Amino acid sequence: MVNTNIKLFILLLLFVILTFVLIQEFIRYAFRFTLPVIPISSEGKNVHFRNNSITSIKHSAHFAVSAFNDHRINKAIRVISIIRRDSLQPLYCIYCIDDHDCQTSEAEVQIHSDHFGFPYGASDVLCNGGHTQNATHVAISTSANISEIHSEDLLPINNEVTRESFNFSFTVCISNLFGDYNNVLQFVQTMEMYKLLGVQHVVIYNTSCGPDLEKLLQHYKREGILEIVPWPIDTFLNPSKGWNFSEHGGDLHYYGQLVTLNECIYRNMYQSKYVLLNDIDEIIMPYKHVNLSFMMDDLQLQHKNVGVFLIENHIFPKTQFEESHRFSRPEWRNISGINIMEHIYREPDRKYVFNPRKMIINPRSVVQTSVHSTLQYHGDVYYVPFNVCRIVHVRTPLQGSLTKQQLHVDTRVWDFEAELISNVDKTLQDSDLM
Missing domain, CATH: 3.90.550 (Spore Coat Polysaccharide Biosynthesis Protein SpsA; Chain A)
Structure with a gap:
């Protein structure tokens, strides 16, 4: 009887562990998303994202300018931005590999100390998360919901490869x-x-x-x-x-x-x-x-x-x-x-x-x-x-x-x-x- 109870307990424990793992995987993949609104070339390789030098961050007073892999901090994504200093709010990074495999993470906002008292300041928005080093595009959003991101919100990520010799x-x-x-x-x-x-x-x-x-x-x-x-x-x-x-x-x-x-x-x-x-x-x-x-x-x-x-x-x-x-x-x-x-x-x-x-x-x-x-x-x-x-x-x-x-x-x-x-x-x- 004791052995039977132990076996049942072990099976129950394994079931709980398996359920937990499945839930974790579901959550992880829930934040990976394909953006169907992005037009793809016939070869399926060249995605036509907007490449404006200034992009409004929707539902905010802020602007994104350009995005770069920063190889000095584990290839985190650094988005050069313009942030209204008195309107801070939670921001999220949506980063993707071309038109698929998108993930989200909370953004870290760093407003530069020299802003000379102006309402807006030069800022960095840092994106840390799994596989940022493989991402090709990123959007800064007020929502963690990937489905709200469209092609015009995405910035190409530069500095993809370090060089031993310079141009x-x-x-x-x-x-x-x-x-x-x-x-x-x-x-x-x-x-x-x-x-x-x-x-x-x-x-x-x-x-x-x-x-x-x-x-x-x-x-x-x-x-x-x-x-x-x-x-x-x-x-x-x-x-x-x-x-x-x-x-x-x-x-x-x-x-x-x-x-x-x-x-x-x-x-x-x-x-x-x-x-x-x-x-x-x-x-x-x-x-x-x-x-x-x-x-x-x-x-x-x-x-x-x-x-x-x-x-x-x-x-x-x-x-x-x-x-x-x-x-x-x-x-x-x-x-x-x-x-x-x-x-x-x-x-x-x-x-x-x-x-x-x-x-x-x-x-x-x-x-x-x-x-x-x-x-x-x-x-x-x-x-x-x-x-x-x-x-x-x-x-x-x-x-x-x-x-x-x-x-x-x-x-x-x-x-x-x-x-x-x-x-x-x-x-x-x-x-x-x-």
């Missing part, structure tokens, strides 16, 4: 073009200068630009050096034209500059050895070396653990002209914009005033960035000395009361004059601008 040594990230920007001459001079310095890839986020600059952008796109990312932020939000919320107002800092800088880092993480983060009117200029490659080889040899190199900004007032007018070329007089070769006078550094820096980074060392410094990173940070590298920034003066005699003469740009002038002329001609 580019140097990529420049230009955060934003807006306000029908049409400074053609300075732009073409800057692009050609970067090419002489060893840059092979430039990424620009374009909200709006003037017609002449559009011709120039299309020329560089055809040439293969320029990647243009449409950035229609003004159709989704009221972006600020400045960085100070109390002064400039708006929903989001400076046309989403912080979002695009972070997006550009992840976009180029396994494409480019180094990424330069700076504005369209700035040139990160080596002074001790002939080009960026020699400079970075030297700096990295001396500072092996450094992944973030901070470069001093120096102002060259556009109101002060070189007196001989040797570069006031008649061929350029009808080209809109600033001729940087005429502006060789540099404002003195003010030791009592903060001098904002820009950066050359190893993108694989950076997790989050602001404009003038990184927010989260691995490794060390190095302040590059003034005599090694500094930014040539031709713009309106910050010390407008200074006379020409109180400024420093800095003719570094002239070291490239023969090739620079020839290349600028050819580009303007090829763009039908001269």
Whole structure:
């Protein structure tokens, strides 16, 4: 009798265990789903998802921008996002392999610490779960119900494969073009200068630009050096034209500059050895070396653990002209914009005033960035000395009361004059601008 009771107990226990396992499997597969609304090509391989640069997260005030596998954190999915800071709510990741095998997990929202008081902030939405490393697409949702997700909600996941060798040594990230920007001459001079310095890839986020600059952008796109990312932020939000919320107002800092800088880092993480983060009117200029490659080889040899190199900004007032007018070329007089070769006078550094820096980074060392410094990173940070590298920034003066005699003469740009002038002329001609 005792043996019979033991046998019955063992059978009952096995039945309970089997039932539990079956329930677990049912729950697991309940969260795997095929999305029938996604159109598939005849070969069944190429799924046509929307690839917009900004996607509204339904039933929320938030937006998703782009998605990347982050190989540094077990290939979790990192979605660069724009989150309204006062409207946080639970979010879910729906990640899929093409049009099938979709799973869900709770999302972790990380709003970047630099938001300058604006209602919206650059953010990361992290997706952790089983098989994220195999997913090809992801959606951020306010619901864990996979059936509510449609093809237009899904973002392609990039950074699928790490590379031992990079497509580019140097990529420049230009955060934003807006306000029908049409400074053609300075732009073409800057692009050609970067090419002489060893840059092979430039990424620009374009909200709006003037017609002449559009011709120039299309020329560089055809040439293969320029990647243009449409950035229609003004159709989704009221972006600020400045960085100070109390002064400039708006929903989001400076046309989403912080979002695009972070997006550009992840976009180029396994494409480019180094990424330069700076504005369209700035040139990160080596002074001790002939080009960026020699400079970075030297700096990295001396500072092996450094992944973030901070470069001093120096102002060259556009109101002060070189007196001989040797570069006031008649061929350029009808080209809109600033001729940087005429502006060789540099404002003195003010030791009592903060001098904002820009950066050359190893993108694989950076997790989050602001404009003038990184927010989260691995490794060390190095302040590059003034005599090694500094930014040539031709713009309106910050010390407008200074006379020409109180400024420093800095003719570094002239070291490239023969090739620079020839290349600028050819580009303007090829763009039908001269």
